[in-house]
Amino acid sequence: MYSNIQKLKDFFLKKKSDLESFYPGINWKRLESEWEVFVLRYSDNARVSNFINLLERATPLEYITGVAYFYKAEFLVDSNTLIPRSETETLVELALKEINKEMRIADIGTGSGCIPLSIAMDAKFPLDIVATDISTSALNTAKKNSFRLEYTRNKKTKLEWVCTDRLKDVKGKFSLIVSNPPYIKEGADRKLVHEQVHNYEPHTALYLKDDDYDHWFSELFKTVYSSLEPRGVFIMEGHEEHLNNLAPLAEQFGLKDVKILPDLTGSHRFLRGIKLEG
Ligand SMILES: C[S@@+](CC[C@H](N)C(=O)[O-])C[C@H]1O[C@@H](n2cnc3c(N)ncnc32)[C@H](O)[C@@H]1O
Numbered sequence: 001m002y003s004n005i006q007k008l009k010d011f012f013l014k015k016k017s018d019l020e021s022f023y024p025g026i027n028w029k030r031l032e033s034e035w036e037v038f039v040l041r042y043s044d045n046a047r048v049s050n051f052i053n054l055l056e057r058a059t060p061l062e063y064i065t066g067v068a069y070f071y072k073a074e075f076l077v078d079s080n081t082l083i084p085r086s087e088t089e090t091l092v093e094l095a096l097k098e099i100n101k102e103m104r105i106a107d108i109g110t111g112s113g114c115i116p117l118s119i120a121m122d123a124k125f126p127l128d129i130v131a132t133d134i135s136t137s138a139l140n141t142a143k144k145n146s147f148r149l150e151y152t153r154n155k156k157t158k159l160e161w162v163c164t165d166r167l168k169d170v171k172g173k174f175s176l177i178v179s180n181p182p183y184i185k186e187g188a189d190r191k192l193v194h195e196q197v198h199n200y201e202p203h204t205a206l207y208l209k210d211d212d213y214d215h216w217f218s219e220l221f222k223t224v225y226s227s228l229e230p231r232g233v234f235i236m237e238g239h240e241e242h243l244n245n246l247a248p249l250a251e252q253f254g255l256k257d258v259k260i261l262p263d264l265t266g267s268h269r270f271l272r273g274i275k276l277e278g
Pocket residue numbers: 081082083084085088108109110111112113114115132133134135138164165166180181182183204205206
């Protein structure tokens with residue numbers, strides 16, 4: 001009998017070089033394990049022909065299986081959410097270092113909810129977290145992830161999911177604000193974006209208009225500053241080519257001690273600043 005796994009292996013061997021160009025580092029073992037995840041997740045409806053069709057269309061593996069691994073957990077993802085990236089795990093670690101008491105924390109542009117849910121998972125104290133996104137569909141996925149990961153966090157930790165622009169209309173102050181906002185310039189940076197990313201991931205999660213870039217971040221820094229408590233900390237992920245230019249802008253809007261921090265590859269990846277006065 002021609003089994004599903006044999007059919008998939010024959011397809012892999014035949015299309016190996018095409019697959020390698022869309023899925024860097026792909027090998028048979030990885031594909032086999034992604035198929036197993038797909039089968040587990042879609043049980044009766046997991047047809048090998050569907051799986052192969054999606055691979056032929058270069059669909060990201062995480063959107064095929066519906067799950068991505070980030071920090072210490074599995075997150076549901078779909079076409080409305082960015083696929084969480086490994087560099088963002090460092091943002092979680094940086095945020096955790098700031099938590100030394102019960103705190104109110106905000107995450108701006110939460111997507112799958114991977115940042116606040118990972119912070120909540122490892123924080124030593126109960127937290128009051130507000131996570132925002134402009135996309136209701138992304139927030140729906142984040143809420144599902146929150147439900148699935150409820151067992152990983154302190155029972156007293158509270159999470160609120162708010163559909164809004166940055167922190168608009170979110171009341172109260174925060175001790176810590178984190179964000180992985182869209183940070184690719186739609187025009188100038190487009191050539192550096194992998195086709196698979198451009199074709200499948202939500203453009204609201206990836207891109208900002210080139211001529212609105214500084215203005216968008218000015219508005220972000222303004223709202224962050226007014227929402228931070230005195231001694232509150234802001235940590236943001238950003239583009240390695242643009243963060244240095246954003247640092248003076250963050251200072252212009254009141255943040256102090258602004259520093260650019262590296263990711264694990266040494267690229268300029270994070271901006272950290274504090275609010276000194278009340
Ligand atoms: C780069 S993705 C990050 C998603 C997730 N935090 C992560 O790290 O995987 C940026 C997110 O910001 C959201 N977003 C874009 N513009 C926004 C805005 N003006 N206000 C709030 N969220 C926004 C997008 O919908 C997307 O979910």
